[in-house]
Amino acid sequence: MSRPPADDSAHAPRQSDWQDAEHGDDLHDDEFLDEFHDDFDYHDQTLADDVLAPASADGEQMLRPRRRRRKHNPLVRFGAIAVAALVVVVGGIMGFNAVRGMIPDISLGTAAPEDFEGSGSGEVLVDIPPGAGGGQIGTILFDAGVVASAEAFSNTAAADPRSTGIQPGTYTMAEQMSSGAALDRLVDPDSRQTTGVTIREGLWKDEVFAVLADATGHEVADYEAVDPASLDLPEAANGELEGYLFPDTYEFSPSSTPEEQLQAMIDLGAVRYEELGLSDADLQDTIIKASIVQGEGMFAEDLPKVARVVENRLAGDSETNGHLQMDSTIHFIYQERGRAGTTDEQRANPSPYNTYEHPGLPPGPINSPGAAAIDAAMNPAEGDWLYFVTVNPSTGETVFTNTLEEHNKNVEQFLQWCEDNPDSC
Numbered sequence: 001m002s003r004p005p006a007d008d009s010a011h012a013p014r015q016s017d018w019q020d021a022e023h024g025d026d027l028h029d030d031e032f033l034d035e036f037h038d039d040f041d042y043h044d045q046t047l048a049d050d051v052l053a054p055a056s057a058d059g060e061q062m063l064r065p066r067r068r069r070r071k072h073n074p075l076v077r078f079g080a081i082a083v084a085a086l087v088v089v090v091g092g093i094m095g096f097n098a099v100r101g102m103i104p105d106i107s108l109g110t111a112a113p114e115d116f117e118g119s120g121s122g123e124v125l126v127d128i129p130p131g132a133g134g135g136q137i138g139t140i141l142f143d144a145g146v147v148a149s150a151e152a153f154s155n156t157a158a159a160d161p162r163s164t165g166i167q168p169g170t171y172t173m174a175e176q177m178s179s180g181a182a183l184d185r186l187v188d189p190d191s192r193q194t195t196g197v198t199i200r201e202g203l204w205k206d207e208v209f210a211v212l213a214d215a216t217g218h219e220v221a222d223y224e225a226v227d228p229a230s231l232d233l234p235e236a237a238n239g240e241l242e243g244y245l246f247p248d249t250y251e252f253s254p255s256s257t258p259e260e261q262l263q264a265m266i267d268l269g270a271v272r273y274e275e276l277g278l279s280d281a282d283l284q285d286t287i288i289k290a291s292i293v294q295g296e297g298m299f300a301e302d303l304p305k306v307a308r309v310v311e312n313r314l315a316g317d318s319e320t321n322g323h324l325q326m327d328s329t330i331h332f333i334y335q336e337r338g339r340a341g342t343t344d345e346q347r348a349n350p351s352p353y354n355t356y357e358h359p360g361l362p363p364g365p366i367n368s369p370g371a372a373a374i375d376a377a378m379n380p381a382e383g384d385w386l387y388f389v390t391v392n393p394s395t396g397e398t399v400f401t402n403t404l405e406e407h408n409k410n411v412e413q414f415l416q417w418c419e420d421n422p423d424s425c
Contacts, residue, residue, distance in 0.1 A: 112152075113148075113149045113151035113152040113155065114148040114149045114152060115147070115148050115149065115152040115178055115179050116147065116148045116176045116177060116178050116179075117178050118176075118177070118178060118181065119174060119177055119178070119181045120146070120173075120174030120175050120176045120177035120178075120181065121174055121175060121176065122174055122175040123172060123173075123174060124144050124145065124146055124172075124173045124174065124175055125170055125171070125172060125173070125193065125254070125255070126140055126141060126144050126146065126170070126171050126173050127140075127169070127170050127171075127253055127255060128140065128166065128167075128168050128169060128170075128171060128186070129168055130168040131168075132166075132168070134153065134154045134157035134158055134163055135150065135154045137153065137154075137157065137166065137186070138150035138151065138152070138153035138154040138157070138179075141153055141173070141182055144173070145175050145176070146173045146174065146175065146176075146177050146182055147177060147178075147179050147182050148176070148179075152179045153179040153182060153183070155179070156179035156180055156182075156183055157179075157183055160183060162183065162187045163183060163186075163187070165187055166186045166187060167192065169192045169193070169194040169251065169253055170192070170193040170194060170253035170254055170255060171185065171186055171191050171192055171193065172185075172191050172193055173185055173191070193253065193254055194251040194252065194253055194254075195215055195216050195251065195252050195253075195254065196215075196249060196250070196251050197211065197212060197215040197216065197249070197250050197251075197252060197261075198211075198248075198249045198250075199211060199212075199245065199246075199247045199248060199249075199250070199265070199368070200247055201247040201294055201367075201368065201369060201370035201372075201373065202247075202291075202294045202295055202367045202368065202369070202370075202373075203245075203247065203367060203368055204242070204332065204335060204366075204367055204368075205241050205242045205245065205368075206220075206335065208245045208265075208368065209223040209224060212258070212261055215252075216252055216254075216256070216261070217254075218258050222258045223258045223262065225258075226258055226259050226262055228240065228241055230259060231259070231262060231263050231266060232263060232266060232267070233266060234266075234269075234270065234273075234280065234283060235280065236280065236283035236284035236287065237284075238284075238364070240364055241262065242364055242365050242366075242367075242368075243287050243288070243291050243364060243365025243366070243367065243368055243369070244265075244266055244269055244287070244365075244368070245262065245265045245266065245269070245368045246265050246266070246268045246269030246272060246368065246370075247368050247369075247370045248265075248268055250264060250265065250268075252264070272371055272374075273374075275371075276371065276374055276375055276378065277378075278374065278378065282378075285361065286374060286377050286378060287365050287369065287374070288361050288362060288364060288365050288366075289307065289310055289361065289377040290365075290369035290373040290374040290376070290377040291365035291366045291367045291368070291369045291373070292306075292310060292324065292326055292328055292329065292362075292366060293306045293307050293310065293369065293373045293376050293377055294367055294368075294369040294370065294373035295326070295328030295329075295331070295332070295366055295367055296326060296327075296328050296388075297373070297376075297398070298390065298396035298398065299396055299398075300372050302388075302398050303372055303373055303376035304376040304379065304380055304381035305380075305381050305383065305385060305388065305400050306376070306388065307376040307377050307379075307380035307381070308380040308381045308382070308383045308385055309385050309386060309387070309388055309400070310324060310377075310380070311380050312383075312384065312385065312386055313325075313386060314360065314361070319386060319404060320386060321359060322359035322360055323355060323356060323358075323359045324355035324359075324360075324361075325355055325356050326355045327340075327341060327342045328366060328367075329353050329354060329355045329362055329366055330342040330346050330347060330349070330353075330354060330355075330356070332353055332366035332367070333346075333349055333351045333353050333354060334346065338424070339424060339425060340390070340393045340414075340418065340424055340425050341414070341418065341425055353366065383400070383402075384402045385400040385401060385402050386401075386402050386403075386404075386407075387400070387401050387402070387403075387404065387406075387407035387410075388400040388401070389407065389410045389411055389413075389414050390414065391410055391413035391414050391417065392413075392414075392417055393414075393417065393421075393424065394417070394421070
């Protein structure tokens with residue numbers, strides 16, 4: 001197929017293009033040439049430009065206008081770089097501050113923390129609280145003038161596995177001790193100045209005060225002066241200490257106050273109640289029952305049986321009409337120890353704690369029951385017993401029955417023991 005001849009005029013500049021339409025000025029003047037050269041760069045043609053330039057009809061390549069390069073202000077470029085750098089720096093600082101609390105301090109070539117030398121001199125008492133770690137102990141020692149810096153002791157303790165055996169308590173230390181000497185003293189049992197006090201089960205509140213005072217050097221009056229409202233008692237206690245000073249062995253520092261000691265016993269009780277699964281809703285009645293069980297039973301195996309008698313009598317049996325008739329409640333009224341049984345006069349006392357006169361539970365606990373008695377009150381043995389009597393208080397032998405006739409026979413054994421031991425009845 002033939003093609004028409006190429007029209008060179010489509011590519012060549014026309015004469016009319018070289019004339020200004022309004023003024024007819026010659027476009028070969030300097031102004032036009034400058035503009036023309038801006039659009040067509042004859043001297044900066046590369047080989048690629050030559051190759052890629054479109055060809056004219058006669059085979060000659062046309063000059064292709066180059067894209068004009070936009071010139072940028074260098075100050076703008078430098079400003080943008082500076083802003084980007086500033087963003088990076090600020091972001092880095094903020095990120096570091098956010099995580100620096102989670103990163104342990106690392107000393108790179110800095111001097112070791114200040115530390116004394118030797119075993120020190122003089123005498124200083126320091127209290128180490130339960131759960132204290134190396135850092136807290138170091139601060140306590142530093143504040144007391146024992147070590148030169150908390151950091152030095154903390155580093156020493158971290159490097160010595162013996163530090164995990166440091167027990168809470170009061171310690172006799174010296175002033176200006178080296179961290180190593182201070183640690184040696186804290187792991188030495190002989191330097192621990194604590195007083196062990198055993199509070200046995202079934203004691204009355206006043207008896208607990210007497211034991212604490214005798215062991216710690218305080219006066220009984222110091223414990224009597226403690227306002228129960230200042231203590232964190234359970235709501236079931238109704239503001240009374242009786243029954244809620246949990247029996248156990250305690251270690252108190254010489255600096256502990258009567259208030260702190262009583263609170264420690266209350267706190268341990270709360271822990272034991274939770275371990276036994278005793279709820280707050282059942283706490284009051286359970287502790288009252290447990291205190292009666294504790295006051296009546298001498299052996300652990302008898303406690304669940306005593307608890308069953310309590311429950312059976314509270315159920316309102318026709319023989320007892322809901323009266324517990326427990327001598328332990330009479331003993332509580334008179335605060336007397338050492339005698340078994342009660343007198344007719346005592347059993348006629350109008351006190352609300354007299355379970356011979358008043359049916360149901362007394363208004364509060366009659367002693368501090370231990371874990372075994374509490375567990376028995378929560379889980380009584382199965383049985384239909386309504387009566388029991390310790391026929392031999394010397395041995396603690398106790399017998400249980402469900403009829404009054406059998407009970408009276410058992411009481412005769414007890415009375416015979418009283419005749420044989422007149423000073424104990």
